Amino acid sequence: MNDADVSKQIQQMVRFIRQEAEEKANEISVSAEEEFNIEKLQLVEAEKKKIRQEYERKEKQVQVRKKIEYSMQLNASRLKVLQAQDDLVSSMKEAASKELLRVSHHHHTYEHLLKDLIVQSLLRLKEPSVLLRCRKDDLHFVQSVLHSAKEGYALKAKVHPPEIIVDHIHLPAAPSHHNAHGPSCSGGVVLASRDGKIVFENTLDARLDVVFRKKLPEIRKNLFGQVAA
8 A cells, every 4th residue: 555545544534533523523512402402491490480489479478468458357347337336235325324313303203113122122132130222312212111111021021021221321422414424323222231241232223234234135136137146
């Protein structure tokens, strides 16, 4: 083999090696581009997923806030309604309390009422000796019915007439503009055993409280169409 043939073979080998290298480089480039595109797609999808998750998280937060705000507004509205209902009921009781003041103005009727209240109190206490307390303005009414009240109780309870001691300490006077916030009493009596262990408050105000508490569900139903829980 002469030099020309050797040179020709070397050139062929060089071309072959170069072609192989170019093909390999092209394969590497294509593979790298594919891997890059895949990785880029994965990164994009991962970022999209993060964005979706963040959006869903914020959307949930917004929904939760809306529910909380709605619940707060609903509770506030309910409280306003309940407050308005309570105010109306309180105004009714206040109006009834003012009507109680008229009771003692009708002297003859009030005397009979005091007698009945004393008899009722004696029947509740069932004591042979009791202490009676009334308003200072009602002393003469009480004194005028005391005897008949004792006899009435004795007849009903089938016992001897009890001893009733009128206390020198009086119940508060009727409410007035001069004493709007102080203790007051619209009338009636308070009886107690001599040792003070048993007390029966039978004032007009106490009776109003009892009746009002007892009738409150019925009052609310008539006013608002439902019985309060």
